[in-house]
Amino acid sequence: MKGMDLLSKKIALFPGSFDPLTKGHVNLIYRGCTLFEELVVGIFRNTTKNPLFSMDERELLCKKVTRTLQNVSVHSFADSLTVDAVKQVGATHLLRGIRNASDYEYERDLARFNQELSEGFDTVFLFADPSLGHLSSSVLKEIHVSGGDVSAYLPDEVYRMLKNK
Ligand code: ADP
Numbered sequence: 001m002k003g004m005d006l007l008s009k010k011i012a013l014f015p016g017s018f019d020p021l022t023k024g025h026v027n028l029i030y031r032g033c034t035l036f037e038e039l040v041v042g043i044f045r046n047t048t049k050n051p052l053f054s055m056d057e058r059e060l061l062c063k064k065v066t067r068t069l070q071n072v073s074v075h076s077f078a079d080s081l082t083v084d085a086v087k088q089v090g091a092t093h094l095l096r097g098i099r100n101a102s103d104y105e106y107e108r109d110l111a112r113f114n115q116e117l118s119e120g121f122d123t124v125f126l127f128a129d130p131s132l133g134h135l136s137s138s139v140l141k142e143i144h145v146s147g148g149d150v151s152a153y154l155p156d157e158v159y160r161m162l163k164n165k
Contacts, residue, residue: 012036012124013091015082017046017137018058020158021065024135028097028126033072035124040089041066043076052141057161064157083118092121099128099136 012032018025018041033039043058045051053061055076062074077085086094094114096107111123127133132153140150144162151159 010036011038011091012093012095013040013042013086014095015042018043019051019137020053021061022135024132027129027132032095033069039072041074042085045079061158065155083114086121094123096125097128098125099133
């Protein structure tokens with residue numbers, strides 16, 4: 001891999017909007033932190049989606065939910081480019097999840113753009129756990145706003161804050 005030192009510490013950045021963090025994201029974090037020496041959960045603003053939780057709330061929730069994982073840290077990057085965040089944390093890899101065919105196509109193109117924007121890192125994809133592959137933050141928000149119960153799909157800390165919204 002051009003520009004990547006084979007001996008360097010393997011640090012993954014898991015970027016997303018996490019608005020809010022779902023059990024699908026948590027599953028990816030648990031699996032990712034066994035693959036890399038360090039895993040940084042990077043919270044980004046996502047200009048194409050209307051946020052429900054503020055950046056600070058998302059960061060706080062991600063920190064609470066991952067507090068027992070020794071090699072996981074959480075950082076907000078607001079409007080930064082993902083590749084700039086990669087450089088900032090010294091990441092060797094980006095971690096992303098694939099739930100279905102549309103994620104695959106979207107993620108493939110995004111990985112290509114990131115590779116063209118910068119080099120020295122690679123993107124690693126994990127397939128969603130089959131029992132969680134239908135979860136997305138936006139669908140869960142819609143169900144909640146319409147009065148549906150989404151407690152089974154969210155970490156307890158996240159559900160508690162959602163109820164208070
Ligand atoms: P973004 O707006 O950048 O896609 P998200 O917070 O929606 O941010 O998702 C962040 C990453 O987590 C993406 O790679 C997405 O595919 C992955 N992801 C989201 N939901 C799940 C899930 N249920 N299972 C596995 N991966 C998921």
